[in-house]
């Protein structure tokens with residue numbers, strides 16, 4: 692049987708004594724193959740076998756097999772562009788977290804790590820401390836890092852005529868092309884600080900943002916770093932600032948103050964700890980983008 696090239700797909704028919712079988716191979720790109728792509732640039736190939744009407748009449752169905760082109764094929768240019776933007780954001784925010792001046796300022800102003808409402812933080816020796824009364828700032832260190840990153844990239848990308856990335860907890864999702872500084876909350880992945888379970892964006896979100904599979908893989912690598920730290924932190928008792936040993940998992944309050952939801956939650960309220968965990972997480976995420984660009988994109 693010969694397969695004929697029909698532009699974006701290959702098709703061939705095989706006539707047998709029970710009827711005609713049709714084979715079709717088409718290429719897709721993006722999460723769950725949402726984008727049609729030429730065979731050469733496809734991330735996945737779908738092979739469809741259409742069975743003859745005679746066989747359908749006796750209950751046989753068409754068959755479809757999806758093959759992932761691991762390491763093969765060139766990604767569509769729009770996917771490469773998206774990955775480069777995500778990479779640029781990830782590198783910039785990693786550096787924003789690690790910024791020594793910003794960390795010193797955070798410490799001096801009792802800035803919380805990722806939740807400005809929290810009363811406690813766990814230091815990296817495993818001791819729980821209470822922030823001074825009335826020192827909760829407007830912004831958490833996470834928001835501070837995202838704001839600094841957003842401002843820096845906004846300027847740079849506006850100068851380059853590109854759309855601007857939007858900030859989000861732990862990750863980023865791009866705005867629609869052409870819209871400046873659009874914030875899409877809840878678009879990204881996150882890690883539950885009590886169960887240490889990674890929550891990926893919903894399929895509806897993925898579709899709305901047209902998030903490619905590669906970007907979801909990178910988000911997942913990022914969150915897995917947090918989840919590992921979370922499990923490490925939550926599996927041990929901690930010492931409080933006044934000498935008691937407890938475990939938060941979750942705990943309603945400590946001496947009349949609302950308690951963090953878990954050891955890991957408390958750990959992430961120290962800007963230095965948060966920065967260390969985010970730097971590790973973004974480093975993992977950056978590794979996924981870099982590898983993809985090297986193998987699948989030009990230039």
Ligand SMILES: [Zn+2]
Pocket residue numbers: 860861862913917969972
């Ligand atoms: Zn993160």
